[in-house]
Amino acid sequence: MMQEGNQKHSQSTLGLYIHVPFCSSTCDFCAFYQERPSKKKMESYFTGLQKEWKQANLAQPVDTVFVGGGTPGILQPDQLKRLCEFIKGMGLGEKVEWTVELAPNEVTEEKLSVLHKGGVNRISLGVQTFDAELMVALGRKHGPEKVFRAYDMIRETGFKSVNLDLIFGIPHQTINQWESDMTQAVELDPDHLSTYCLTFEEDTALYYRLAKGELSINPEKEAAFYERAWEFLPGKGYSQYEVSNFAREGYACVHNLNTWKMNHWVGLGPSACSQYQGRRWKNPSNLEQWLTGVSNGFSREDYDEFLEISHHTLAEDALLFGLRMNQGINLAEIANRFGLSKEYQKQLIHFFKALGKVGLIKQSGEWISCTQEGRIRADAIAAQIPVVEGISV
Numbered sequence: 001m002m003q004e005g006n007q008k009h010s011q012s013t014l015g016l017y018i019h020v021p022f023c024s025s026t027c028d029f030c031a032f033y034q035e036r037p038s039k040k041k042m043e044s045y046f047t048g049l050q051k052e053w054k055q056a057n058l059a060q061p062v063d064t065v066f067v068g069g070g071t072p073g074i075l076q077p078d079q080l081k082r083l084c085e086f087i088k089g090m091g092l093g094e095k096v097e098w099t100v101e102l103a104p105n106e107v108t109e110e111k112l113s114v115l116h117k118g119g120v121n122r123i124s125l126g127v128q129t130f131d132a133e134l135m136v137a138l139g140r141k142h143g144p145e146k147v148f149r150a151y152d153m154i155r156e157t158g159f160k161s162v163n164l165d166l167i168f169g170i171p172h173q174t175i176n177q178w179e180s181d182m183t184q185a186v187e188l189d190p191d192h193l194s195t196y197c198l199t200f201e202e203d204t205a206l207y208y209r210l211a212k213g214e215l216s217i218n219p220e221k222e223a224a225f226y227e228r229a230w231e232f233l234p235g236k237g238y239s240q241y242e243v244s245n246f247a248r249e250g251y252a253c254v255h256n257l258n259t260w261k262m263n264h265w266v267g268l269g270p271s272a273c274s275q276y277q278g279r280r281w282k283n284p285s286n287l288e289q290w291l292t293g294v295s296n297g298f299s300r301e302d303y304d305e306f307l308e309i310s311h312h313t314l315a316e317d318a319l320l321f322g323l324r325m326n327q328g329i330n331l332a333e334i335a336n337r338f339g340l341s342k343e344y345q346k347q348l349i350h351f352f353k354a355l356g357k358v359g360l361i362k363q364s365g366e367w368i369s370c371t372q373e374g375r376i377r378a379d380a381i382a383a384q385i386p387v388v389e390g391i392s393v
């Protein structure tokens with residue numbers, strides 16, 4: 001019998017993520033699965049994508065597409081054309097938002113032209129910083145001039161929606177340098193800005209330096225960087241809609257919103273994650289293992305992670321991600337959507353009231369959202385959201 005949760009979610013929108021697992025750089029902060037490309041690996045990758053897509057056998061059109069990596073821009077123009085044709089053949093919704101992530105080093109006029117003609121309508125450029133010294137600290141292999149040239153080419157090609165990714169909390173970065181990065185980003189006039197706090201992921205060069213004591217983490221300084229962005233960017237016309245994301249009106253990233261609202265998403269390629277019809281899984285972060293999985297048909301054990309998800313898990317995650325958004329959450333709507341018991345709703349109301357008393361949460365009509373202080377502590381708040389014992393998976 002179909003689970004009640006599946007019935008409730010059958011109308012969810014669908015986001016498609018495609019992971020291009022190739023890159024020729026080794027940025028010191030990068031924990032994304034990627035390896036050096038070769039002609040043979042590239043060919044197997046395309047064959048694997050086709051097979052995985054057929055196996056997914058989705059019963060609804062794709063509403064958003066996000067191609068990330070690795071570095072999708074490492075694909076040559078003929079390979080990008082092939083990827084675009086493959087994606088177009090998937091049955092895209094009429095107003096699909098279709099993003100491709102590009103590293104400045106890999107941007108060329110020819111590749112951009114192929115993407116534009118192929119149907120891509122949003123480019124996300126991995127700037128990280130405009131500061132030449134901080135670029136070295138991150139292990140980037142190019143200077144700021146590459147970023148400016150790449151941005152100009154993107155606009156000249158005719159892309160109407162452009163995001164810039166920035167990183168803060170880089171070792172030895174000052175607040176003034178952060179403000180200078182934001183100023184230079186705003187001067188380029190993008191439509192969207194994502195601002196991420198540097199994290200020290202395992203198996204990255206920065207993580208080893210942290211482990212050796214050469215670097216340290218300073219939560220107060222990180223909070224100051226966050227707060228500077230939250231004051232600065234809205235003043236320049238970029239409304240904050242999530243802890244790390246800012247957009248001009250009408251340019252919020254629909255693909256990310258789809259994920260944060262706990263709708264459906266399906267990821268293709270090594271290390272890609274999916275959440276579809278009551279299940280959540282992560283593909284193996286290894287090209288060979290992924291290819292074996294798509295050739296033989298994946299069983300649960302072949303995935304890096306696999307989970308049957310209950311309504312309550314989805315509801316908890318909708319609360320967790322919802323609280324990171326400026327709009328916040330509508331508890332009644334979440335309760336109705338995920339079929340939450342009255343008892344659990346009471347626990348949540350009690351929890352939010354307690355947070356309201358200490359100034360971390362505010363309420364406006366039916367909506368509950370974090371105050372600025374609460375948003376700084378969004379992860380800690382999320383970790384304390386009551387769990388329904390015996391029901392949540």
Ligand code: SF4
Pocket residue numbers: 023024025026027030031032034069070071103126
């Ligand atoms: S360019 Fe992107 S994928 Fe490649 S190492 Fe740097 S951050 Fe990672």
